[in-house]
Amino acid sequence: MPAATTKAAKRKRSAKTDAPRKRRNKSESGSDDDMADETSVQDRILLLEGQILESKKHYNNIVELLEMAKKSAAKDGEANDDDDDDDDDDESAQLAAAVALCRVFMRLLAAGSLNLAHSMSDKEVVVVRWLKDRMAEYEAELVALVAGKSGDDAAATALTLAMRLLQAQGQAQRKEAAAAVGAEDVYVFPQAFLTSVVRSLLLAGVKLDQEAAEGLADEFVEKYAGEMSDVQFYTFNAVSTVLADLSKGEGEGEADRAETTIAINAASQGALYLLSLLDDVPSLSKDFKTFLVNPPPAKRSHALYSVAKHRKMAQDAWLAVLQRVALSNDKSLRKRALGIASTVIAPWFARPELMLDFLTDCYDAGGATSLLALSGLYYLIRERNVDYPAFFRKLYSLLDAELLHSKHRARFFRLMDSFLASSHLPVQMVASFIKRLARLCLFAPPSAVVSVVPWIYNMLKKHPQCTFMIHRVPRTADERAALARDGLADPFSLAEKDPMETGAVDSCLWELVQLQSHYHPNVATIAKIVSEQFTKQAYNVEDFFDHSYQSMLEAEFGKEVRKTPVVEFQIPKRIFLPHGEAVAPAADTADTGGEQPEDQLLVKLWDFA
Structure with missing residues (x-):
């Protein structure tokens, strides 16, 4: 469908299913027609899906399903009740079409219909390439939905669909690669697609609120990155790639610089939160048991079974995040990174001393940032024997009036108790x-x-x-x-x-x-x-x-008063006493010639007698 189509054209329904209907008010009996219309759209989607799977001559139905999946539930301009109902219908149809396309491409991948072979004719090659282009178009739409194009509900559904499609792609690519080299133990992972999904997760905070964006990251880690060893391995690589690509765009023109800055800040915050959820550091190769793309690599020498390479990937990802955090002016982002520096970040590092520049910069910043940098810096001094000659001098400079009013006061005293525990000081x-x-x-x-x-x-x-x-x-x-x-x-x-x-x-x-x-x-x-x-x-x-x-x-x-205190007082009639009622010293009277000065206006006004 052309990009210049109007909203009315986007909302039109196929003439094969039903004719145009007149909009009715909620008070009329049009709700049954709305239900019937929504049902007809769902039936149309199922019909198109079934035809695709029945015969190759119906492959063009994929284009129609893609058009349905691209309809955004977010509309510009003023909204009313009827528009809200249409938005709900469009979103429902959009997600239904996306789910149907996921099933279509998964079956096509499982059947090998997207694999190229030397024995294919030119016509068959054209068809396979056309299908791959449509699948790439569908992947781009899923990535846009994950990034918050149509809201948080659609983003969660799109994330599930994207990971299912990714799994099917991995298994299909393995079969294709195995057939090409004549070996069965080839392992292929669709890393490019996962990088696109991770990019959408990191940038979800641009269009979604922080709670919804973090909810997506929670779901991704809980179901995939935290459970599947291959997904976690390539997620670390994807975070490094996304942050590096965004950093390259900082030198563009003035028009795009502001948008790039917003994207980088959102990606930095999203990457910090996403990686902070991956706190289970592997210690043995036998810990890598669950994989998204099955069967797992046959050779134990594969990188996915290497603890050292796994930690190296995580270390590179964290260094990329810390670099962006250090360049950011967001103090809250620095504090979040410093809060987990010694407990979550450092265990991933094979060389924790690489964090020294970030920690020392934060330590020299002063204020609460310095207090939070203490634990990470002390970890390096204690565990890695890092030499920081000015440590105690800087620690002494943190003892100021603001320290005893800081909410991090208790944490600081715990650390300082450890710093000054040595009897050799x-x-x-x-x-x-x-x-x-x-x-x-x-x-x-x-x-x-x-x-x-x-x-x-x-x-x-x-x-x-x-x-x-x-x-x-x-x-x-x-x-x-x-x-x-x-x-x-x-x-x-x-x-x-x-x-x-x-x-x-x-x-x-x-x-x-x-x-x-x-x-x-x-x-x-x-x-x-x-x-x-x-x-x-x-x-x-x-x-x-x-x-x-x-x-x-x-x-x-809550204390019990053992003895009631004796209080003697007299309620004054005036807050400010007139000069005539005050007892003036003899010296003052002599200086004024024995006359009392006139009462001030404030005394005259504040009369409660």
Whole structure:
């Protein structure tokens, strides 16, 4: 059907099935006609399918089915109730035609009708090539449906049809290749078609909402990539190919650059989510048992049975994704990648140190991004012995006022507890971390303070060399005289960035003494642990990380009042007292000549007597 056809022409029905009908209102008895019309379309589709499978002379019916499958349920312009009904009918007919075509091509593939042979005549070769062109046209339509051309329901159906057709293609191509080389153990996988399907999955977020796009990825992984070893292997390769192809289009003209940018951002987000679902890393070749294209390769030396090659494919795919994430300005995308860096991404890498550039860039970005990059960077330091000389200096710079207000505070303290656990760390460095956190507690919310103080207690137990910071007294007579005369200036420098040069080792934890007078009773109570004997081995800081404003407030409300407090007060008649009612000092009266100044206008207006 020509591309310039109007909507009315697209909606016309074949004269072989029924005549044009007049549109009726919902109140009329036209619903029966609508049901009959929809049934007639379904019958027409089944008739065309049956004729194709009966005889080659009906192959042209494929063109009519393709036209039905290409009808989009999305219409431009204003919509009304009747248009909604027609949209539903068109979508139903579209999916029915797509399903029928899938059955047709699967049977043609199984029968070998799309395989070329040397014994074929020129006419038969033309027919086979024509069928392959129509199948390619159908594949393109399925890919468009998966990308969200007609909505999420049609996308899910098209994904199932595409994978069934892919399976049939793989088995047919194997037979054709085996006949060509005269061997039965040839394994062929339709990787090009799978790459197109994966591309549609990654770009589904352009036309569909995020929830629907992620739902498609969930279904793809649950049914295929997560279960079938061959699909997973070639999916990794497809992700790398799609991101590389999209990156090549960035240098095009200004008109297409904005559209390309949107596609790249959507593909990066889709690829990150899709690969994050593939978290089952194989360890042995015998783990590869299930294949979409059967029978599986006969030789165990095939790449699909190699754990090293499988992980290499995954590593390349993740590197492509991390490269796009690093170039993206989307901070939320970076945080999602960093959140799974050490648990999902790193296990796929045969060389995890390849992630170092991405992690260090995120670590140097500051803020919450640096906090999330800590776990991945620490994984490389611990597991791969990666050298990062400025690690502790950068870690010290993350201790700022925003840290104790961050939602990632608990995660940061868990990691820092591991970083500072070694007894071989210099005492100057440990003292700097303890002192800086103690200073930040003076400006921190109560929910953060009750987490920091037990953590400081544990650090003092792990590093006894720092315990002199709890109570520092002058040792000589000159020091005592200077302290009585001039007081004591804190030698700690909060602005110093190097934890080895802050002077914290010469300071004391006077901040914790101030916290013992905190307005919140829980903070005041927990701060007193440093003034008591250190008989407790260590606190379980996990018990304090869950505290928040709400939990602490509910705990206060839940306390039983043992004794009702005595309160004495008098309700004032005025918020602002007139000057005549105020008791003025004698000096003030003398300065004004014994006269009271006139009341301000604010005092006159706020009269509640």
